[in-house]
Amino acid sequence: MERPEPELIRQSWRAVSRSPLEHGTVLFARLFALEPDLLPLFQYNCRQFSSPEDCLSSPEFLDHIRKVMLVIDAAVTNVEDLSSLEEYLASLGRKHRAVGVKLSSFSTVGESLLYMLEKCLGPAFTPATRAAWSQLYRAVVQAMSRGWNSE
Numbered sequence: 001m002e003r004p005e006p007e008l009i010r011q012s013w014r015a016v017s018r019s020p021l022e023h024g025t026v027l028f029a030r031l032f033a034l035e036p037d038l039l040p041l042f043q044y045n046c047r048q049f050s051s052p053e054d055c056l057s058s059p060e061f062l063d064h065i066r067k068v069m070l071v072i073d074a075a076v077t078n079v080e081d082l083s084s085l086e087e088y089l090a091s092l093g094r095k096h097r098a099v100g101v102k103l104s105s106f107s108t109v110g111e112s113l114l115y116m117l118e119k120c121l122g123p124a125f126t127p128a129t130r131a132a133w134s135q136l137y138r139a140v141v142q143a144m145s146r147g148w149n150s151e
Contacts, residue, residue: 005132024065027116093147
């Protein structure tokens with residue numbers, strides 16, 4: 001990534017990272033609205049969730065949201081050197097594949113991420129900011145997708 005994209009990402013992330021649980025919940029609510037088939041992949045203690053709201057309010061899922069937001073934070077922190085996260089992201093990809101996530105679902109996750117950023121940032125979510133985040137997300141997915149192809 002070239003300038004000014006990393007600064008746009010960092011600047012916008014500062015606003016989001018103040019309330020990670022709140023904004024992460026927006027991301028996942030949107031994800032479940034766009035791709036309801038993902039809901040059954042989230043089971044804790046053999047418990048199936050009856051609705052997205054049921055899932056989004058469970059303490060175990062709130063922990064998952066926190067972890068996702070930490071991964072995004074790591075990507076933002078390392079935006080100019082994502083290769084330092086390469087093995088970690090590939091491992092994360094393997095874990096997602098193992099629980100039944102389809103690689104194609106990551107485009108819906110990306111849409112949900114952009115939706116969350118737009119809702120959080122409002123008018124500050126400019127076309128340039130959207131483009132920068134899209135570029136960062138593509139790089140993260142590319143690294144994670146290596147986990148689908150390796151053992």
